[in-house]
Amino acid sequence: MLNVARQFIIRLFPIFFAGAASILFIMHRVPLPTLTMIEPGFSTCHLPCWAGVTLYETGFRDSVKIITANLPNWDVSVQGTNAQYGFYANQDQKQVGGVVYEDRGSVGRMRLDMIFPLRYLLDTLGRPYCVRANHLSSIDVDVVLVYWRLGDSAAVGVMKLDPPERWSPGVSIESLLILSSYEECSLFDAQPWRGFARLWHYQTNNVD
Numbered sequence: 001m002l003n004v005a006r007q008f009i010i011r012l013f014p015i016f017f018a019g020a021a022s023i024l025f026i027m028h029r030v031p032l033p034t035l036t037m038i039e040p041g042f043s044t045c046h047l048p049c050w051a052g053v054t055l056y057e058t059g060f061r062d063s064v065k066i067i068t069a070n071l072p073n074w075d076v077s078v079q080g081t082n083a084q085y086g087f088y089a090n091q092d093q094k095q096v097g098g099v100v101y102e103d104r105g106s107v108g109r110m111r112l113d114m115i116f117p118l119r120y121l122l123d124t125l126g127r128p129y130c131v132r133a134n135h136l137s138s139i140d141v142d143v144v145l146v147y148w149r150l151g152d153s154a155a156v157g158v159m160k161l162d163p164p165e166r167w168s169p170g171v172s173i174e175s176l177l178i179l180s181s182y183e184e185c186s187l188f189d190a191q192p193w194r195g196f197a198r199l200w201h202y203q204t205n206n207v208d
Helices: 002-029 060-069 118-125
Strands: 075-080 084-091 095-104 106-117 130-136 141-150 153-160 171-178 203-207
Touching: 060 075, 060 084, 060 095, 075 118, 084 118, 118 141, 118 171, 118 203
Parallel strands: 130 203
Antiparallel strands: 075 084, 084 095, 095 106, 106 171, 130 141, 141 153, 153 171
C-alpha cells in the first residue's frame, strides 16, 4: 500500500512542477500594475512633475492648458482665480481632480485628488522619509500622511483609515500633495519610516 502511494506521488510531481512553472512564467510575462499604467498624468513625467507640469518651471497661466493636453480623451473642466486653478477631469467612470497653486507667476504646488493603493507610490518612489498619523476621535478615523523627499521637493500621500481597516500597502491614498520645498520631519511631528508597524508608532496625538 505504501509503495502504491509513493508511486502515485511520484507520478503527480511532474504535473505539479509543470503547473507551478507555468504560473511563474505567466507572472514573469505579465507586468504588475504600476502608477504610470493605472493613473493618468504619471506617465508624462516623473514626480514632482505631473501631467507635464513642473513646480517653478511651468507658468501658472499655462498649467491648465498643459494638463489638458496631457490628459487626452479626458473631459477637463477648470475653475480658478489669480491664485489657484481647480480642475476636474473624467473619462467613462473614472474621475480625477486637483488644485494648482500659483507662486510668483509659476506653479508653486499641486494637490491631486485621486484614489489608488499606497503600494503604487511605494513602488514608484521607494522608501518614504517619514509618517504622521492623527486619530480623529470625534469620527473615529485615523488620518495618515506619508512623506517622500524628492530632492528639494516633496510628495505627501494623504489617507483616511476607518477602523478596523489595517495600516498596510493596500490602504487607499485619497490625495497626493506635490510640494516645492521640503522640511525636516521633526518640524511637523512626523516620525521616521518604520514600515507597517502599528500605527500608534506614528501618532502624535488624538484630535477631537
